[in-house]
Amino acid sequence: MDENRAAREIRPYQLMCIVCRSGDADRDERLDGILQAVREDPNRPLTLRCNVDSAYRYQNPGREEDSPEGDLFNEKRDLDLLQRLGLVPGDTRPAVELFERLFREVPESRGICGYDGVTADHWRGCDRAESGAYERGIAAGLQQIVQARDEEEKGRFKRDSVDAMYRASELAIRPHHLMCMACFHGGREELEPIAEDNLFEAIDIIQKNPDIPVRLVRGCCEICPPCSRFDAESGLCGGGVGMNLRDQKKDLDVLQLLGLAYGDRLPARRLYGMLFERIPSTRMVCGYGDGVARSAEWSVCRDPKGSEAYARARECDMGI
Ligand code: SF4
Ligand code: SF4
Ligand code: SF4
Known part of the structure; x- marks a missing residue:
């Protein structure tokens, strides 16, 4: 397979983080690398992998790219997002399609990156969940991620x-x-x-x-x-x-x-x-x-x- 067309693996929540951090001076090397690849080729396939129980575990990526809020939050955030996108673990799509779905189906991070009220420390959510950064990224439009045709x-x-x-x-x-x-x-x-x-x-x-x-x-x-x-x-x-x-x-x-x-x-x-x-x-x-x-x-x-x-x-x- 053409190396440029090989599917790149990504955790579902990282799609949101790319949008959330698109206006940040503070850069994340891994997310920037994915964003760069998507900008170069919006049709590049991305495979959504996350840690789940039961039959779909064949695609579990391991915990290496979990964020620090703990296993349960990481598992739930990825599944919450997949549910909103109408996708399942292991799904591969052209990157532009995934971001289009994200912009259409997930206008805000509430309920995915954080919840109304903290029921326990391990359900405290991401520190940035209430910052409005994700919503600002959505408001800036898909063209911030994938350039529109001239x-x-x-x-x-x-x-x-x-x-x-x-x-x-x-x-x-x-x-x-x-x-x-x-x-x-x-x-x-x-x-x-x-x-x-x-x-x-x-x-x-x-x-x-x-x-x-x-x-x-x-x-x-x-x-x-x-x-x-x-x-x-x-x-x-x-x-x-x-x-x-x-x-x-x-x-x-x-x-x-x-x-x-x-x-x-x-x-x-x-x-x-x-x-x-x-x-x-x-x-x-x-x-x-x-x-x-x-x-x-x-x-x-x-x-x-x-x-x-x-x-x-x-x-x-x-x-x-
Ligand atoms: S709130 Fe946190 S987890 Fe959610 S998109 Fe922003 S950085 Fe990512
Ligand atoms: S514009 Fe009409 S013919 Fe074309 S795809 Fe839509 S319904 Fe079908
Ligand atoms: S008209 Fe535009 S959307 Fe329709 S097939 Fe051609 S390029 Fe695609």
Whole structure:
């Protein structure tokens, strides 16, 4: 395995401490090392290991990185945090996903790093729990931990990619983005471009030339270059909490339902005819057929019963 991609091990509570200490002059070498690695590669995998009883002990890391408040507090703090994150000991995720979850699910340290009232000295909690440092780190935003994409770069990619799309003799689109184009259209007569993606432009090109060939591509496509989540260096989507997995499954679902494969090239009008006939509702793809979100990673986009915007676009064949 590429050394840079090897999972780095971390105690769950240390995710919080990285945020808590992000504004500190007083640095912690171990946490700084992890933060540096995450900044260099936000998709670097982190494995959450903590000391537990019973079956999950296969991943117990030992007590070396316990903080000084004692075994019980250390055990409880890690499990309290895992519970809030919806994860279990030994889980590995891209670092950016873990921090995204932390910022979303754990806005304050109360109840994890310290408790209302001290019931015994070994339940006194961390000295910093009432300092507000963690909450200030959260208020400073995720970009303090993982740098957001540069706005100038996004603008440049928007201009260049749109220019290339309008000059090209075909469109290169990942399969489920055909559906997202329909959701964006939503049955509207007047559409406008947005800064964050190229959905408008792809629709506009198809409406002006319904027979333009559309090539079905794997991974990021012509919709993606200006997106905040697009990593220009790798060409990968940095969409959080399993978005990559959901998107790949949606792409494969669309290909399976249409009987197509990556690399297939069809005139847009014919492709949309097949799409709207065989996939009448986003529930079939974006709702996994039953509309049930079984975990944070397998969340459902829009209405689990099916996106109304998609239905409206389907009704008018997306104006093609
Ligand atoms: S309060 Fe203590 S344990 Fe909690 S995040 Fe801050 S430094 Fe870490
Ligand atoms: S519901 Fe599906 S098709 Fe619509 S925007 Fe979400 S992912 Fe795209
Ligand atoms: S979130 Fe990912 S797949 Fe969606 S437009 Fe952005 S880069 Fe592309």
